[in-house]
Amino acid sequence: PEAQRLAALRRRVEADLRRGATDGLVPELTELTTTYPYDEAFHAHLVRALRAEGRHADALAAYETARRTLADALGTDPGPELTALHRELLAGPTAATTPTASTSPAAPPAPAEGPVPAEGPAGNIRPRLTSFVGREPELGALRADLAASRLVTLTGPGGSGKTRLAEEAALRAGGPA
Secondary structure (H helix, E strand, C coil): HHHHHHHHHHHHHHHHHHHHCCCCCHHHHHHHHHHCCCCCHHHHHHHHHHCCCHHHHHHHHHHHHHHHHHHHHHHCCCCHHHHHHHHHHHCCCCCCCCCCCCCCCCCCCCCCCCCCCCCCCCCCCCCCCCCCCCHHHHHHHHHHHHHHHHCCCCCCCCCHHHHHHHHHHHHHCCCCC
């Protein structure tokens, strides 16, 4: 029920943004991103709503808040949608992103640039552009630990590959992450 409610809420916000109806969206989306800090769709909608209102600096700040939240709490970067929005913001306002008095609906966001796999992994695991090499013993140990327990904590110094190892284990497990 909660997942269905949130999906309906996302669809309604998307429709509001498409038709340019941003009145009241920014406070609503700010509250939603506070309540659901790991929901990238709500963060992306907030960035779009701020941009549609001509609040370019606030849109960049909202992106940075989302990026920091995901990095600090989950050790991950924003997905393709937020990354593409960030690139658009850095490129500056264009005719397509500058708010106007027109009542025509806003154009849908441009797809992310760069290589995108035909079919991405299920869940929230980022698509891999390189192969996984040289960590088979650690991967085997992690899989054994996961078979014995639902929660496993990986520790180590920054940059040692904890996130990459966890993502590879999740991909090979085949279930949603």
